[in-house]
Amino acid sequence: MTLQVVNNATCTFCGCVCDDIQLHHDEIRIHEAKKACVLGTAWFLNHTAEKKYPDAIIDGREASLDEAIEMAATLLHEADMPLVYGMSNTTCEAQKECAALADQLGGLLDSHTSL
Amino acid sequence: MGGKVTCTLGEVKQRADFIVYWGGNPAECHPRHFTKYTIMQKSKFLPRGRKDRTMVLVDIRETKSAKAADIFLQVRPGKDFELITILRALVKGQHVGDAQIAETGLTREVLDDLVQRMKTCKFGCMFFGMGLSMTRGKHMNSAALLTLAAELNAFTKFVAMPMRGHGNVTGADVIMRWQTGYPFGISFNRGYPRYNPGEFSTVDVLVRGDCDAAFIIGADPGATMPQPAIDHLKRIPTIVLDPHVTHTSRLARIHITTAPQGIAAPGTAYRMDEIPLPLKPALKSPYPTDEEVVRRINQAIAQKPFWLPEGSQPQMLNAQV
Numbered sequence: 001m002t003l004q005v006v007n008n009a010t011c012t013f014c015g016c017v018c019d020d021i022q023l024h025h026d027e028i029r030i031h032e033a034k035k036a037c038v039l040g041t042a043w044f045l046n047h048t049a050e051k052k053y054p055d056a057i058i059d060g061r062e063a064s065l066d067e068a069i070e071m072a073a074t075l076l077h078e079a080d081m082p083l084v085y086g087m088s089n090t091t092c093e094a095q096k097e098c099a100a101l102a103d104q105l106g107g108l109l110d111s112h113t114s115l
Numbered sequence: 116m117g118g119k120v121t122c123t124l125g126e127v128k129q130r131a132d133f134i135v136y137w138g139g140n141p142a143e144c145h146p147r148h149f150t151k152y153t154i155m156q157k158s159k160f161l162p163r164g165r166k167d168r169t170m171v172l173v174d175i176r177e178t179k180s181a182k183a184a185d186i187f188l189q190v191r192p193g194k195d196f197e198l199i200t201i202l203r204a205l206v207k208g209q210h211v212g213d214a215q216i217a218e219t220g221l222t223r224e225v226l227d228d229l230v231q232r233m234k235t236c237k238f239g240c241m242f243f244g245m246g247l248s249m250t251r252g253k254h255m256n257s258a259a260l261l262t263l264a265a266e267l268n269a270f271t272k273f274v275a276m277p278m279r280g281h282g283n284v285t286g287a288d289v290i291m292r293w294q295t296g297y298p299f300g301i302s303f304n305r306g307y308p309r310y311n312p313g314e315f316s317t318v319d320v321l322v323r324g325d326c327d328a329a330f331i332i333g334a335d336p337g338a339t340m341p342q343p344a345i346d347h348l349k350r351i352p353t354i355v356l357d358p359h360v361t362h363t364s365r366l367a368r369i370h371i372t373t374a375p376q377g378i379a380a381p382g383t384a385y386r387m388d389e390i391p392l393p394l395k396p397a398l399k400s401p402y403p404t405d406e407e408v409v410r411r412i413n414q415a416i417a418q419k420p421f422w423l424p425e426g427s428q429p430q431m432l433n434a435q436v
Contacts, residue, residue: 009395012377015279015387016145016152023397030378030397037146047378049398053360057370065403068371072330073415075352075368077422079328081304085317086334087287088280089375090356091382091394094405095287098332099294101413102303106422108326109301109308111287112280112334114316 003031011036012089013043082107120265122240122274123388124152130160130272133236137173137260138195139244139278142180148278149183153240160237169232173198174246188229191220193251199259205230206266239264239273245280254312279387283333283376286385306423321347329353332405333376337362356405371408374400382406 003024010019011033022034023044033044056068076082084102087095088111102109127134134153141148149155157164172184175192190198198219204211205226216223233239241264248257260275267273279285288298295301297310313319317336320326321344328351337345338361345366353367364370374380379400383391421427 004397006395006397009397010377010384010392012282012384012394014145014282015285016147017282017384017386017390017392018147018151019392025397027398039144039146044378047358047375047398049379049400051401053372055372055402057360057364059368065371065408068369069408069411069415072354072369072371073412073419075354076328076330076412077416077419079326079352081326082328082330083317083320083326084330084332085336086332087290088284089282089333090405091283091376091380091384092286092290092391093382094332094376094409095283095290096294097406097409097413098330099291101330101409101416102301103294103308104413104416106303106306107328108315108317108320109291109295109299109303110315110317110320111291111299112284113288113299114312114318 001026009033011040011043013039076101076105076107079105079107084109086111088112119261119276120268120274121276121388123390124276124386126238126274127240127276128152128156129158130238131240132161132167133169133171133232133239135171135173135239135241136180136184136278137241137243138175138246138248138250139242140174140178140180140246141242141244141278142178142183144244144280145278148242153242154183169236171229171232186229188221188225191218194219195247195250195256196252196259199256199263201226202230202233203259203263203266206234206263206270233267233273234270236271236273239267239271241273241275242278243275244278248277276388283384285387285389286383286391289385289389289391318344321345324350327351330356331363331367332356332409335361335363337364337366356408358402372402373405373408374402376405380404380406 006023009021009023011021021036024032029048030044033041054062055065056063082105154168154170161167170184171186173188181187264273264275292298295308300312300316301308302315324347349366354369355364355367356371356373358375377394379396379398382394
C-alpha cells in the first residue's frame with residue numbers, strides 16, 4: 001500500500017518547532033517521520049486518527065461532546081474563581097479562545113511558564 | 116519580544132561564533148538544535164561551520180551535551196546567580212574576591228578566559244534552559260543573564276534566548292501578551308487583567324486552594340505538579356481537554372478528547388525565538404479541535420448572566436481608589 005506524503009510538516013514536540021519534517025501516512029497513522037529527531041518521531045508515531053477514547057467523560061462515565069460542553073460551561077460559570085491553565089500543547093488559535101474564556105469568567109489565566 | 120536582548124535562530128545560524136548553553140541539555144531535550152541552528156551549520160559568515168564556532172556549556176553536571184562543547188563549566192548547584200553576577204563584574208573590569216569565585220566551584224583563570232572570549236567574539240548568543248530558570252533564584256537568574264547579555268553589547272554583539280520546552284509554550288506567552296499585556300500569572304477578577312506571579316501563578320493558587328474550578332488544556336498537571344496542588348484539583352470541579360486520557364483526566368470531573376495539534380489539528384505554533392509557524396496536519400481526527408471546543412464553551416457561557424451581581428458590567432477605573 002502506498003503511503004501519502006506531507007512535505008515540510010511542523011513538529012510541535014519541543015520548542016525547536018522544526019518545520020522540515022516529511023510525514024508518510026495512511027490517513028490512520030503516521031508510519032514514518034523523516035528528518036525528525038527521536039523525540040519528534042515518537043511524537044508523530046504515537047498519535048493516530050483512531051477513535052481510542054470516548055468523545056467525553058463526565059464523572060467517570062462516557063458522555064457526548066454537547067453534554068460535556070454544556071456541563072463545563074455550567075461548572076465554570078458557577079465558580080467564583082475559575083482557573084484556566086496549560087496552553088502548551090495547543091495552537092495559538094485555541095490559546096486566544098482560552099484568554100477570552102478567562103476574561104469572560106473573571107478568572108485566572110496561566111501557562112506552563114510560571115511553573 | 117518582551118524587552119529581551121534576543122534575535123532569531125536564523126541569525127544565530129548565520130552569524131553566532133560564540134554560543135553558550137546555560138542550564139540546558141540540548142543533546143537530549145532539543146536534539147536538532149545543534150545541527151539546525153547553532154554549532155554545526157556553515158554560513159556565509161562562518162564558512163568552516165563547527166571550526167568557526169566556540170561552544171560553552173554551563174551546567175551542574177556533565178550531561179551528554181558536554182561532549183559537543185569546547186568548554187564545560189561545572190557550576191556548583193544553586194550558584195548560577197552568583198556566577199552571572201561575577202561575570203557581570205569581570206566584564207566591567209571590577210574587582211572580584213577569590214572567596215566569591217571559589218563559592219561558584221570555578222577558578223579565576225577559567226572565568227577570565229570566558230570573559231575574554233565573550234568580549235572578543237563577533238556575535239555571541241546565550242541559550243538558557245530550565246536548569247537556570249527553575250532552580251534557586253528562578254526568574255531572577257534569567258533576568259541576570261539577560262542583563263549580562265545586554266551589558267556585553269558595550270563590547271560586541273551579544274544576545275540571550277530561553278530554550279523553551281513543550282511545543283507551543285512560547286505561543287502561550289505571545290498570545291497572553293497580545294491579549295492582556297502580560298505573559299502569564301494573570302487575574303481577571305477585577306474585570307481587567309492584573310499580573311502577579313506568586314499570587315496568580317497556578318502552583319501557588321492550587322496549593323493555597325484559591326480557585327474553585329479549573330480548566331486544563333494541553334497540559335498534565337496531575338503528572339507534574341506537587342501533591343498538594345493535585346489534591347486541590349481533585350477537590351474542585353476540573354475540566355480537561357487533551358488528545359489522551361491523562362493523569363489529570365482521571366481526577367477530573369470532565370474530560371473532553373480533542374485532536375492533537377500539528378498532527379490532526381491545524382493552526383499556528385511559535386518557535387522558541389518567537390517565530391510563528393503554520394502547522395500541517397497529516398491526519399483527520401474523529402475528535403474536534405481545542406479551538407472549536409473552547410469556542411463552544413465560550414458561547415455557552417455567554418448565554419448565562421455576567422458574573423457580577425445582576426449581570427452588571429465591570430466598573431474598571433471607578434472601582435479603583
